[in-house]
Structure formats: C-alpha cells, structure tokens
Amino acid sequence: MGKITGFLDYKRQDFKIQGVTQRISHYHEFAVPIGETDIAIQAARCMDCGIPFCQSTFGCPLWNLIPEWNDLAYRGQWREAYERLEITNNFPEFTGRLCPAPCESACTLSINDAPVTIKQIELAIIEKAFQEGWVVPYPPQKSTGKSVAVIGSGPAGLAAAQQLRRLGHQVTVFEKSPKIGGLLRYGIPDFKLEKRVIDRRLEQLISEGIVFKTEVMIGEDISAHYLKKSFDSILIATGAGHPRDLQIPGRNLKGIYFAQEFLTNSNLFVDGMIDGNQLISCQDKTVLVIGGGDTGSDCVGTANRQGARRVFQFEILPKPEEWKYKWNPYWPNRPDILRTSTSHQEGCEREWSVMTKSFSGRHGKIEKASFSRVRWDRSGKSLQPDMQEIPDSDFELNIDMVLLATGFVHLVHNRLIKDLRLQFDDKKNLRVDEHFMTSVPGVFAAGDAAKGPSLIVKAIYAGREAAKSIHNYLMC
C-alpha cells in the first residue's frame, strides 16, 4: 500500500551519479548507491493503483509486480520484496541497470508529477538480495529426462535456460564468444553494466545445473543436424546481430566501424582479453557517431573514456521535442522527447536532421565527412513523414573515426539457420508461431532473433515464455 500520501509528501529522487570528470576516468559503474531509508521513501511514493499502468502493455513487458514490491520496499520487507520480484524477473540486476523503464513513463504519477523511481527500487531490491545471500540456486527436484539446447547466451537465452532447468530439463547453453552473456557482456559498456554482475548470476545458473559451452559456433563447430539429433529441443536465441549499413561513397575507408564491433572490442579490452594494440582506440581523435540511439550513446561514452578529442553524434531524424517538466505529456505511452544520457553529458556535439552524404580521405583512411541538412514534412499522405534535403545546406567536417550506430536489421543468417532451413518473416527474422516455434518442429526461437532488435526486458520475457512452450512441447 505504500504510504497513502507518500506521493504528496516526498519528491522523486533518482540515482545519484559521480561527476563527469571523475566518471570518464574509468570504465566502472558510476551510480552512487542510495541507502535503504531513501529507497523506502522513494517506494512510499507508489500509490498502489487500482490499475497499475506500470504493469500494463504500456509499462513493464515482464509484468513485474511493481506495486507489490514497492510496498514491501517501503515497509523494509526486503526479503519478501525480492520474492515478489523474482516471480516475474530472472535478472533484475540487468534490467535495474539497463532497462529504459517504460514502467516509469507509464506510472500513473507521471500523469502530472514525477514517476516513482521504479528502476532504482528494483535494483536496490536485487542488490540487497545478493548482499544478503538470498539469491540461491533452485535446482530441480526431479529430472524430466529431456534435454534442450539453447543457442546464444544473451538475456533471452539465459532466461529460457533458467526456466527450463527449473522445470527439470537438462539444459546446455552454447555461446560462440569466449564468455557467457551475449550483448550483455559484449554490447553494453562496463560503465553501464559491470561484468561481475553477469558472473555473479552465472554462479547461480551453473549451480542449478545448466551446462555452458563457450566458443562453440553452432553450424560451424557442431553441425545443426547433429545438435538436433542430440537434443529433444532447440532454442535459438542468437539475437539480431546484422547491423544496418550506410552505403555511401567512401564507406570502405579505414576508420569506419560498426558500433557493435567497436563496443565489443572495447569490452574485451576492459576485460583484459585483448591488449592495447588490438584496441580500436579513439584517443585524440575526432569521432563521428552516426545514429542517435542508445548504441550511439554508448559509443559516445566509450569514445570519451578512450580520450577522444571531439565527439559528434548525428541523427538523420528530426530533433525530438524538448520537455522540461517532470511529467509525461504522452502518458502512458513512452514520450517521444529529447533524452540526454549520462554519456551525452560527458561531452558530445549532437545534431539532428543531418544526412551523411559521403566520406573521403587519403591513403584509404577517412579524413572528412560531408553532410547536408534535411527537412521532415508530416503533411504528406503517407504515415511516414517525407524527408527533403534543404538546398545549399551542405557542410563538411574533419573526422578521424566513424562509428555506425544505425541499428540492426535482423539476425545473422548463419549456417545454423541455413542448415535447419528455417523460414523468415518479412523482416528476415525467424518466423515463429504463437508458441515461439519456428517452421521446424522442436526448434524454437526467442528474443531479438525472432522479433528483431528490442529491449532487454522483452528478451527476458520472451525467453521465459518460450521456456513454457518448450516445456509443454516436451511434456505432451
């Protein structure tokens, strides 16, 4: 029930973070932990709504029981709060750090006030749980004798693996990289998610009896057919790793990287897996990040930590509306407003409605990029606004490095997919039915591999739901 007048009595207080100069000197997480009392006060702001929008299709895709654990956090019942959190979410420590928190923009308080700091409370609960040793393995009591191969160890694969294991199945997770975690480990910079957080969770998964096989590329190292024969069911959770390219003149110059390549490289470096020579370094360089999304923002943060001289981030879409109030004008929908991430605060020049037209350079290496400005027109008949170049708006910049953060299009169509002859949907992701089954019986797919790039919470949810379907498939 929270405190009945909590939302009137207390103001929202979000994560406290280190100052810019301090935090860009390292790759660690920089949020300053908040004391339990302060978290309880924040939780007291929850109104325990008759209809909790945080828990709707506008809010948490995991259907987290937010009002329930808010109340428990407010009353200092951390153990029970953790128990309620754990019902829906396998990995609150990931979502509590990385989730864009649609729950908060859907929070009923944000109709006319600042929403409850749901994400912060979630994180506090799970960190408390780890600290108190409440996060213990739940190995199954009975074995079903069925085996499942999970391909890919990102959030969807891990969630599915845990759910399946707890239902008594023998679960093996295959990962092509040296360590488990997928995008969590290689896509997300450490300053957003320290890798020890993943390792901590892996301990539980391993204790529950999940077998992890790293540096195995299914389809190459192990044939798809062999896998299919060896396991009763297969779950493909390989993510949507095929990046969107920018085919413009000068694209093949050196110094132009896909964001993912850059970020993975940086993470390997931070993890000590590669040394300085192998690092794609931004040090003393003028870096252009193309693409205004979260990946772009991660590139900005990483570039600054590597000591970039100057960082630009250009987006072709128009600049979103600026909104200075604490409430959400588009409640309960996620507002299309200008967001400034902590990475942006660390130093970068952002521009919108800018189209990159070409790259040029000498010795096969990029030195310049040319742009023009565009105008977006919403008056046209089609739902998508029309884009028009503004005449005589061309300009050029000297650039040493370009990071393409223009998004992903679909999963990588590797041998596994080809050998199993899986069918695609119109976006070239795997076609699955309502039970997450692909066109091949017994082969399931979940997460970005099936639905295209999306949020981590959706991946966890898909993993859990796919596990249910696989269980039903195996047990019937």
Next chain:
Amino acid sequence: MNKPGLYEPSFEHDACGIGFVVNINGQKSHQIIEEGIQILCNLEHRGAIGSDHKTGDGAGMMVQIPHSFFTKKVEFTLPPAGQYGVGFFFLPGDDSTSYEARKLVQSVIVREGGAFLGWREVPNNPESLGQIARDSRPSLWQAFLKFPLLKNRALERKLYILRRCLEKEAIARGWGMDDFYIPSLSSRIIIYKGMFVSTQFISFYPDMKDTDFISALALVHQRYSTNTFPSWPLAQPFRYLAHNGEINTLRGNINKMVARDPKLTSSVFGNEISKVIPVINPEASDSSIMDTVLELLHMGGRSLEHSLMMMVPEPFGPKYHMSEDKRAFYEYHSAIMDPWDGPAALLFSDGIKIGGSLDRNGLRPARYVITKSGKVIMASEVGVLDIDPQDIREKGRLAPGKMLIVDTGLKRIIRDNEIKAKITRWKPYRRWLEDNRIELKGLFQVPGPVEYDPNTLLTRLKAFGYSLEDLKLIITPMVRNSQEPIGSMGNDAALAVLSEKPQLLYNYFRQLFAQVTNPPIDPYRENLVMSLMSFVGRQHNLLDEKPVHCRQLKLYYPILTNDDIKRLKSAKLKGFKVGSVPMLFKTEEGRGSLTSGLEQLCLAVEKKVDEGYSMVILSDRGITREWAAIPALLATSTVHHHLVDRGKRHLTALVIESGEVREVHHFALLLSYGASGINPYLVFESLFELRNRGYLDRHLSLPSAQMHYINAINRGLLKVMSKMGISTLRSYRQAQTYEAIGLSASFIEKYFPGTTSRIGGVGIDVFEEEVLHRHFAAFNNEPYHLKRLDSGGFYAYRQKSLKHLFTPEAITLLQQAVRDNNYLLFKKYTAEINNVNENLCTLRGLLKFKKGNPVPIEEVEAEGHIIQRLVTSAMSFGSISKEAHETLAIAMNRLGCKSNSGEGGEDEERYQLLANGDSAKSKIKQIASARFGVTSNYIVNSEELQIKMAQGAKPGEGGQLPGFKVNEIIAKVRNATPGVMLISPPPHHDIYSIEDLSQLIYDLKNVNPEARISVKLVSEVGVGTVAAGVAKAKADMVLISGSDGGTGAAPLSSIKHAGSSWEIGLAETQQVLVMNKLRGHIRIQVDGQIKTGRDVVIGALLGAEEFGFGTSALVVLGCVMMRKCHLNTCPVGIATQNPQLRSRFRGKPDYVVNFMRFIAREVREIMAELGFRSFNEMVGRVDRLEVNRAVQHYKTRGIDFSGILYQPDKQENLPRYCTETPSPDLTNDLDLRLIKDAASSLEKQKKTSIRMTIKNFNRSVGARLSGEVSKRYGSAGLPADTIKVKFEGSAGQSFGAFLAPGITFEVEGDANDYFGKGLSGGKLIIYPPDRSTFLPHKNIITGNVNLFGATGGEAFIHGMAGERFCVRNSGAIAVVEGVGDHGCEYMTDGRVIVLGKTGINFAAGMSGGIAYVLDEDLLFDTRCNLEMVDIEPLSEKEDIDFLFAYIKKHVDFTGSSYAQRIVDKWEDMLPYFVKIMPVEYRRALERIQQQESKESEWVGMTEEIYT
C-alpha cells in the same frame, strides 16, 4: 403459481394500513362494524390499485361471529352462540367444482366427528370490483357446523384441526390456494376479505350493512402489494393477525419449522398432531406463514401473547435496562425459536382479546386512542375515526417491541408491563436457564496460543486459494483496524462464472438487501437492537417447555478461536456431546470424488446425530496430498439440508472448522446456510506470518490481533444482516438471504435448495476440478512454486490475473479519443471493451445481436435525440471534487442532457448561469437517506427528483463522509459544520415500506409538480416486483442499477458481493412491469458499468429507455481507476477535496460532450445495422438478442439465458415502453385552496390568515404552497409569518413537508408521521384541542419521524412525539414535550429542546447541533447514546438565554401549561436541564473560532482513517 421468465412470486412484497376498534367492555354493536369500515376507508391511501385503476390489492375485516345475524339469515337452527363453528370458504367459481368442494367439506366434518349444519352462500356484489378482481373472484360460502361435546378452547382447537384436514385434502386433490381457501373457521371470529380497496368493501359484502351484524371488535387491513396478480387469499387479516411489514428471515424460519415438523408432539393435540402437520404452506405469503405458526403455538397451549413474544421478541441485549426475569424469558425462548425478523406492526385477536405488537425496531407506526366512553382504537395512523376531543382519555403509540391488549372478557386494557410480568414468570425460566445453559469456561476469554506450523502454512494457504490480496487487503486491515477494508470505484472484475480462474464457491453468491419494502438497519448507530448472541445445540419439542430446552451452548458471537475449538472438542458435559467429522474427500478417486465425499459426510453427521451428539464439528484440518477439503459452504449447506430432509436438523448444531473461511462474506454465507459457529483456523495461523513479515505492528500481541480480527468479522456480520433488515444472528442463521449467479439448477436443487439462481451455470464437476486444481498446485513439491502466493487481481488489476472490464489500454484509448475528438480511437476503445474473447466479464458479453434488415443510417433517429436518453449517474459533491462535479454538469447542460447532483445537495450559486452562458446546475437532484441540503428551493430547482433507495456499490448500507472531506463549501451545501463527519443512514427514515415511498413521491410531486420523480433501485432478485410497486406509487421512472457500478467508497465485501448484474434486474423489471400492464406508465433507466454503444443497445433491447454513465464519465475526465476515492488522495483531482490535488484536475466539459456524442453515434450505427429507425421500437425487443455460442468456455456452458430473454408479451400486445406517466390524485389536496387563498401573499408578499379543518387523508399539506413560495422567492422565501394557516383536526402524513420560510402552520388537534419532513424555514405549531382533558406531555400528539431532514425553521409541539424525532435535522429549532426512541439521530445542526422524557438511543450518530433535555429523573444518560456526544450542565449564558427564550415562545404559541410551569419556576428547573453536545462538533466550532481570528482559509487535513 408458475414462474414465467425471471419473475419470482416468492419475492412479492406487501405493506399496508391496519387498524382495529374495540369496545373494552365487550359490548357488541353494529357501530363497531361501521367504525371498522370507516377506519378502512380512511386508510385507503396506504393501499394501492392495479393498472386497471380499480382492482385493489386486498382489504378485509375480522369480527366476532354475529350470532343473531346468522340466526336470521340461515334456514337451519343454530346452536347457542359460541357452541358452533362458522367457516368462510373461497371455493372455485364454477359450480361443479364448487359443489365438489362443498361435498368434500361436509364429508371431512363428519369424518372428524362433527355435525354439519348447513351452507350459506355469501351475498356479494361483483359489479363494484375491478376487472382483475372480478375475473378471479371465487364463490363465497359459509359453512356452519358443531362438535357436540366441545366448546371454548377445545372447540377452537378442533376447528383448527378440521381446517388443517380440509386444507390437506384440498392439496391432495391438487387444488391450490386460489381454488380452495378458508379465510376463517372458528367459533369466535369470522373474516370477510377480498381483492378490493377499502371503499369497495361495504358494497361488495352487503352483510356489513345489516344492523344485526354486530361485534365488539373489528380488525381491518388494507393491502398494498407490489404486484397485482389476482389472489384473493392473500388479502388480510389472517386467522389471528393482520400484519404491516415484512419477514426478512422467512426462508430460515420456514426451514426451521419444516425440520421439526415430524418430531412435534403435544399433550393437547395427542394423536391428532399428525393431522396438523406440516403446518406451513410454503406458497403462502410471509404474513400468512407467520400467522400459521402463531396459530400452532397458540393452539399448542401457549397464550397468544406468549406465542408472539417468542416469535417477535423485544431486544434484550445488555444495553437494555430490563427485568431479569424478562431477559431470562427471552433468552430461554431463544433456545426454542428464532425470531421472525423484520419490520412488523401486528394486530391480533382471538375473538376475545385484541391487541397490537411492534417489532424490536419499531419500524411501523401503531397509534392508539383510548376513549372515556370505553373504546380503544389502534391504527397505522391517528385520526382514522372522529372522536370528540373531550372523550379522549389517552393518546399513545406502540413503542418498539411493546404490546397492548384489550381483553373484552376481563373488560380491561392490559398494558405491556402487565402482559410481560405475567408471562415471563409463567414458569421459572430464569432458574431453568441458570441451571442448564452452558457457558464453556474459557470460551471467549483471551485466546490462548495458536498452534502453528510454518512449514506447511504456505502449502495450506495455496490449497485454500489464498492470494496475496487476501492477506494484504482483507485480513491485514481487519486485524489492524478491527473493521472491514474499504475500497472504491465499484467492481469491474469478471463474474465468478465468467472467470477462467478457479473461484471459491462463495463468489457465486450475492447478498440480498432491503430496498423499499423493508428498511435496512444501521448496525452502528442502532446496534443496541442487534444481537450476535445465539444458543446452539440440540433443540427440543416446540410445543412443550421444560428445563432441558435450554441445555444449549450460549455463544456471544459465532466466531470461535482455535483455542475455543480445542476446548469444545475436549469438553465433557452432561447432556451435551460434541463430535467431530472430517470435511475432506479423497483426491485420487477420479471424477465424482467430491460427490461421494459429500455423501459420506452427510451420513457421518447423521450418525453422530443419531448417537445423541448435540454439536458436530465439520473440520477440514488435516488436508494432505491425498485428502482435499470439501468447500466449506458446500459441505455446510449439503449437511444442513440433508438433516432438514431427515427431520433431524434441530437435533444438532453444526460448527465449521475450516481453513477456507476468511472474509466477512464467507462467514455470513456459512451462517446463512446452516452453520452455528465458525473457526477460521488458517487465518489465525497466518497472523504469525503477517506479523513476521511486518504487515502487523510488532507491538500488537497475537491474542489482540485475533480479537481485532474477530471484532472486524462481527461488525461485518452485523452489517450484512442489517442490510437485509435483520437484527439478530439467531434469525439470520439459515435464512438463505442470498441469490446465486452462475450455479446450475441441478446443483442448486441438490445442495442449496430454496436459493434463487436464475441464469444456470456450473455444477459440482467444476468445483471438484477447481478444488483439485488448487490442491495439486499447492501440494506440488517444487519449492519454487511453493513459496509464493498468487497476486490475486480481484481487487486491483494485475495483467496476468483476473479479467477486468477497464484495462489500461481501454482507459488510454478512451481518454485520447475524447481529448482529440477522435471517433476512430473511440471505436478502438469500444472494441477493446467489447472484446469478449479476451475480456469476458459480464453477462452481456455472452449476448449478441440477431441480424436484422439494415436501414440506411440517415433514416435512423437523429444522434441529438438519442443523446437525450443519456445521463451521468449520481455522484455527490463531496465524494467528487467541485471541479469534477461542475464539469459534468456543464457538459450535460451543453448537450441538453441531465447530470445528477448526487446526494450532497447543491450550492445555490449553481442555479445562476455562468458568464459564458454555461450552466453548472444539476438537472437531476437526488433525494437520499441523509437529505443533505434537500430544501424546498432545491426541489423546485430541478427537472428530475431521484429517490435513491440503494446504490450499486453498497446497496442496503449507509455511508459516511469523513470529517477531513467536509470542507467549507461542502459543509455549506450540506448544512453542516466543516470538519465534522457526516453520516448517511442506511434507510430513509421516511421509507420503511412501499406505501411510505408512495408518500414521499406524493410529497415531492407536490413541491414540484413539473419535475419527474424517479426511484433508484439496485438489481437483485425481486427488484422487478419492487419496481412494480414503484410504478403503482406513481413514480415517473425507475432506475435499475447494476451492483457492479458505484464510484464511491464502500466496504470491499459490499462492492464485490451485494446485489446482482443489471442485465438480470433489468430483464426482470421489464417482464414484471409488462405482465402487470404497468410498463406503459413508467420509464426505465439502467446504469452500472455501461461503457459502450453496444451496452446501451443491449440495455434497450432488455427494456431500458435511458442510460446512466458514472465510472466511464469519470474516466473521460481523467480518472485512471486508482480506487483510492476513500482515501482523499485521488491524484487526478476528481475524488478528492484536497486543494493541492484538486488543482491537478484536467478534465474539460468538451471531453464529456464528445463522449456522449460518440456513444450516441455508436448506438445509432448499431440501430441502423439492426434495422431500428426509432429508439422506442428497440426497447424491450429481447427477441433480437441471442447467446453468442462462440465465446463460451468450460464454465459458461451451463449458463441459461432463457429467463433473461423471456418475452411476456407474446400473445397480448402490451406496451413495452412508457407511453404516459400517471399524475397524482389530488382529490384530498388542501394546497390548491391554500394557494388560491394566499394568492396576495404569493404575488405581493401581503399577510394572509386562513383557517380550515383537516383530516388524516389530507396529506403533504403545505408542500405545494412551499414550492410556490420557493419558485418565486428562492431559498430566502417570504418574511416570517406572511402566510398563517390554522388547521383543526388530525393532520395527515407529511404535514408541513418542506415548509418554506414565511409560512406558519398551526394545528389544533394531532398529526401523523413525517410532521415537518424537510422543514425548510417555515414554522409549525401543534397543540391538542382546547376541550381535551388529557395531559399532552404524557400523550402522543404527533407521529414518528417528525422533522426528518429539516434544514431550517421552527416547530413547537405541545405534547409528545413518537420515535425518531428530528432525525437528520440540519438546521431547524424544535421544542417538544417528550420524544420516543432514537431522538436527534444523525443530527448535524439546529437545536432541539425536549421538555420531558426521551426514549432510548437519543443522539446516536449526532455529529452536530445541540439538544437540551429536561432530565428530572436523572436517568437521561442511560437513554442517550454517548458514542458521539457529551452531556453537560448548562452554564453558558448564551445557552440559558436561548433556552428560556424558546420555552417562552413555546408557551406563547401553544399555550402549554406544562411549559408555563417551567417558565414560572425557571430558577428551580434550570439545573435539571442538560446540554447534549457532539464532541466532534465542539472541536470543529473551536477550530472555526480560532480560524476566524486568524482569518485563514480552512485547510484540508490529511488524516488517515483507514490506513
């Protein structure tokens, strides 16, 4: 009677006027007959007539046998008077059957040893009757017979046995009551009755005119029935009594009688007892059944008054100061018979004694006059006979629970004390009780330690279907606050039968509640009349009384702690064996295991009974993986009915020890279906867990926590009982006051016989499946599953749990659609709501439209017309903010539609137009039980007056606006003080039955003849019959509210479990009105979670013409269903008075305008599709609806819509919608003359003085005149005393109702009920006639419920007033010389001066105003309810001056010599005066004073009452 459609004959109600006149000395005369008829005629307005405007609901008269008249009229010789019997027979109309019946009668007389003397066909005059009555008229015969050796009581008893033989013979021949009925068969009395109104009585029975037709007594009854289906036998009086009221606990009373029938023995009847039983004809009316049982008790050897004291006992709770012997008498008898509970004025006679008795609440009027010339007249009203004032010795009224008898044998009046002194000492009841009553030592002491197994607790909680909500929202608040949890915004969750989630059996039952035909009770302010005490154990022969009868266990309340159960199980008591039987079934026996488990249970219990156990504990302790619990309610009801069938039910008490029971609704249901005591052991165990998990305060000890929980349940039980108007648990037990929704007919018949279930539904297989589903889920070994309870989702929305109509998606779409005026989005919203595949919550979800021939949309009635049928539902200013309330009104006024004020009054400023031309005036003004701000001016400023009988969220309950919500502006419109809590009583204190409602409608029509009058009812079984009564009361519209609606705060159990869906109630209403040919006279509106155009069209096809929107209108204004209205923390500024939150309100009138237009547009589109060009064409066309088979799931398969889709008008072309509404009969209206005579005052404010005589049938005098004044001069009215009228005689009901400022009424004579109702500033003066000699301050001069809801003005009463004086007074100043019980109840302002005695429970719920009482015997504080007031001496000069001035005025106006004495000896009398001051009021006054000095605004407090 057959049951077409949804009409249930057993829910017919009646009410009436009753009266008797008697010569105390037994002198027989024809004058008594004439006077009886006179009384009957003067009570005509309390009866009703049917749709043919002529057929009355029934009238009749009981008299002594007129021996000389019969001697003259029959051809055979009669034995001497008193030595023969006369039977009155209603026989079939056709000659041959009639002849056959007479032959039968003769043969049975002979068989029984009697001698048949002859027949007399009773002359009658059918021309005087209405068509309906004439068509159903029986042939009327009188039989004369004798039993040579018998006379007096023995003869009466034999005649009784003979009548029972005849009745049984008739039944054996398949003759129903309408074919063969014996109004009376006696050697002392004879009853003439029939289906007519009183005035037709004398012309129908010419016997009455014969001067030889003489009697010393005449007892009369005029009936007002909700239905007019022809039934001559149901006219009253019955053989021993005439009844004005209702028996609310009938089902239980019947069952308890039926169960003991076979075991009855009697020394007086001997073997002949078998001829008498079964005593009850279950088809008869409640009054008739009560009469039958009274007759049995009386014939079995007890005196009439003794029998009545058993059936309708006085309250004898600890708060009553009463004789120990009397208390013991009642307590002893409560072990023998449970009360027949309900409002009841009973007049009774055995031909020698005649008397009257009143129920414990005194909810019906019974006034009497004793004359010096030796007569007693008692009737529902005073003034029914003209009596010379000089002849009057005494005027009085029956007080609650009291009796008065005239014994013509002894030739004297026997008063209550004498009657009861004698009867209560008839046997040594007190001694018997002391020696035999069992009060288990330790029972109900502080609970001992609870044994608790934490390792299995969660498993067991899950097995019994507990959710987190149960622990958090239900049990925790009960333990914390000792009261039931509160919620708001109605119920939009799926019906149990439509829910795909397993549901407990309890959720299929809906509580019944009282509306119109009997009043609910206030369980808090009037709890002294209520009782949870009961005796449980083996009951003994009803017709006998011995010490062993009370060898039973006395329970102070029915909840047993785990400790209590342990004690009971181990108790060793002589003559009281306690046994225990497991309430479990084997899980692994496959299908049908629950059924066989139940069978075994029944046999096991029966065996215990046969072995002599007085108490059997049914226990589900010990569930294991292999053994699952039988649902406790199913077990209880099955065992109960099994024992009833075997005639063994009274031999044992059933105690339920169950882990399943947790909320009030569960306890109430179990008690209602047969349990005597309940132990919710799992709740007590879970208290440990709740405390460990921090839900409960660590300092709260577990014993205290248990006591808090028990208190909360007890309070809840009182509330559930009281909403049905039931006062004692003893009568509530087994009364089955529930309606089932979604249970199959065969299931009901087998396990819950006697319960109404009208749409079929699931059966035992589903429950077996659901129990096992829960059971196995709980016993699943996975620790992962084990450790968590489900979220629930029953009270708050949870995405993955139970379905709700309003989803986040629907709310968002709706708000966007109305904000952007986007019809496409609106269609998306309605698609979301109507998406039955995903979201099947309501019955209408299962219906679909039959295809029609579409018409072009241009040909369909315009959107602007359709929109006129839409209104916003009543939401009071107070429950919602000023901003929200006015926005709704402005929007509806822009559309030319109507908004509803709700019950909170309305600020007069809103009657003026706003600067931009908008109007914020609510066209519909509500008249609710508290009458906040209901003044003459309020009434004239409305287009519709809506009498709220019940509301969807909490039908049958009152409410309270906590002090922190009462800010200055709310206080102003409600005539209250800021910061002081305001209470709405459960009943309207001027509506205790249907004829009272008719009276209020008449009052309102008088004040504002242009306004239409509507009556708001809530759907439940029988609502159709009530609606028929409402139609006969000449209301213009009846509103059927679904139980799911409601925007205000209410106890969660009421929101969820009281009342039924509007689909059923509406269909029933339509059917009953059409069948009664009343539909054409009244419009029907429906509301309750109506959200889309589809809902509207379904409502129309089921019979509604108009539609109300509550919740959805609020959502349109920004409500997001927080369900926090009761906490004042609405974050969108709608349901709050907190200025900070109110400033967050963002709603606009345009949104509501858009919404209503969208709804109308969608309706129009559907109409085009269905081929309806006009709306009226569509009303009542149920043939255009069919069941949508596509959306059924495993639980909905058994649902049967044939009752709902039944069409009563197939053969005849009866109107299906309203064509014209009747106007009131103004024949006896004095106001037309007053308005004419006072024309110069009305036009030019000149002073007028008028004199006229007045009779009891001149009702609502002054109401219309006041309306005229208010229309012209607003609330200020005329200058004082502009119009002065002096009346002489007996004023009818509602004298001076809503009297406006400037009018002064003076009565020389007396007055009836509702004197000064809603007094709005006028002045009333009443005193006895000059020539009378009785002492006014010791005699009743005006009736009950005087000055109810008065808002201003003055009243001076020289004499005593009846019960409930100045209830809900909020501004009037009154001086009176004595009052009955419950004086000044719920008062919020004004001053009352009582110069004499008061009854009990004075000042209950009084939160404002001041009373002054002259307390000469220093006992006033024992009669005052001190919960909210302090009694203090008068010391302030201001008070003393005020008091003196008003007593002086009283003397001047009334000439009271009694008051003169006080004035004369002022210094000596003053110390005896006490001042009654509400505590909260004093604080508020102090606060106001302080604030005035600070000149700051009143600031809303954020006090938390329910946290």
